[in-house]
Amino acid sequence: MTDDLERVRDDVLAAISAADSLAGLEAVRVAELGRKGRITGLMKTLAGLSPDERREKGAALNRLRDQVAAALEARRESLARAELETRLRSERVDITLPHRPQPDGRIHPISQTMDELIDIFGEMGFSVAEGPDIEDDWHNFEALNIPAEHPARQEMDTFYLRERPDGSRPVLRTHTSPVQIRTMEKMQPPIRIIAPGRTYRSDHDATHSPMFHQVEGLLIDESTHMGHLKGCLIEFCRAFFEVSDLPVRFRPSHFPFTEPSAEVDIGCSREGGTLKIGSGGDWLEILGCGMVHPKVLANCGIDPTRYQGFAFGMGIERIAMLKYGIPDLRTMYDSDLRWLRHYGFAALDVPGLTGGLAR
Ligand code: DAH
Numbered sequence: 001m002t003d004d005l006e007r008v009r010d011d012v013l014a015a016i017s018a019a020d021s022l023a024g025l026e027a028v029r030v031a032e033l034g035r036k037g038r039i040t041g042l043m044k045t046l047a048g049l050s051p052d053e054r055r056e057k058g059a060a061l062n063r064l065r066d067q068v069a070a071a072l073e074a075r076r077e078s079l080a081r082a083e084l085e086t087r088l089r090s091e092r093v094d095i096t097l098p099h100r101p102q103p104d105g106r107i108h109p110i111s112q113t114m115d116e117l118i119d120i121f122g123e124m125g126f127s128v129a130e131g132p133d134i135e136d137d138w139h140n141f142e143a144l145n146i147p148a149e150h151p152a153r154q155e156m157d158t159f160y161l162r163e164r165p166d167g168s169r170p171v172l173r174t175h176t177s178p179v180q181i182r183t184m185e186k187m188q189p190p191i192r193i194i195a196p197g198r199t200y201r202s203d204h205d206a207t208h209s210p211m212f213h214q215v216e217g218l219l220i221d222e223s224t225h226m227g228h229l230k231g232c233l234i235e236f237c238r239a240f241f242e243v244s245d246l247p248v249r250f251r252p253s254h255f256p257f258t259e260p261s262a263e264v265d266i267g268c269s270r271e272g273g274t275l276k277i278g279s280g281g282d283w284l285e286i287l288g289c290g291m292v293h294p295k296v297l298a299n300c301g302i303d304p305t306r307y308q309g310f311a312f313g314m315g316i317e318r319i320a321m322l323k324y325g326i327p328d329l330r331t332m333y334d335s336d337l338r339w340l341r342h343y344g345f346a347a348l349d350v351p352g353l354t355g356g357l358a359r
Helices: 003-018 022-033 038-048 051-090 109-123 151-155 178-186 226-241 294-299 316-324 329-333 337-343
Strands: 191-200 211-221 248-255 258-269 282-292 308-315
Touching: 003 022, 003 038, 003 051, 022 038, 022 051, 038 051, 109 191, 109 211, 109 226, 109 316, 178 191, 178 211, 178 294, 211 282, 211 316, 226 248, 226 258, 226 282, 226 308, 226 316, 248 282, 258 308, 282 294, 282 316, 308 316, 316 329
Parallel strands: none
Antiparallel strands: 191 211, 211 308, 248 258, 258 282, 282 308
16 A cells, blocks of 8 residues: 555544544545545546556555545444444433332222221230122021011111012111121131121111221130120220220120120210210210120021120221211212312322331
């Protein structure tokens, strides 16, 4: 290669390695190999040379052109790789960053209260049982010692469904007590369950809704007595209302499926027209309970001479309204978002006895 070609080569290779962007490199390519480029121009001078000169200079120019093209390509590759790396670095997402969800929805006070009930009774060893909303006469009434002519049937304002071909009439369950029957029919003692769920009565005014919720409790074994019933429910009331010295009173009552039966009142005060749960001389009824009637045990195939236990049932709306100061039952079912934002609970605040039930 002649001296001036060598100079051209050194010059071009220096420009190529100095190019610091793909655009800059392209400018070098155009300046050398483009239609009006320097090396292209040199190629054109070959035409005016003698055949010998042309062969020699032509070969040298071809070599130069190939060398420059290879250098351009190598530089282009390394610049492209560097540009990609810069881009990847700037667009990097740190997947190890903690997720901070901001959920928009709220948990309804009824669901919240059910979760709290499950948590409290869960700690005491109760598991959750379920039964159907549409019940038959046997589970809703008969097996619970409520025969056809019993006055309790009228008190319940039952919703009857259309008669079945066999003449039976299903009902919308009027209480969660049929889940006691279904549980005892399925399993032998020891039994320790609660059954939260929907219940229905044909009743609609300021303090009654045709659909409402109850929670049932049932504990059966060989030695459980009224003292255990009292201890369990006193403990529950104090944990649920978060008042450690809450007065709890057991008042004799009557239910067909328990003997003896009681209603449970908690202490409150109504001073100055505001209701406050705690000691204050007044009482509020919150649940029914009793020792499971021997006939009910026998109806489910459980030997009443060997097994005994207690049951209880309470309205979920009522205890939720008392605990959270909700004045009107009907607002519970209005699906009013403003109401839910006010009375609802954050979705990720799962109630727990250790962290506090209501947050
Ligand atoms: N089933 C009753 C009702 O709906 C509530 C009840 C009372 C349930 C006493 C029980 C119980 O298990 O022992 O009014």
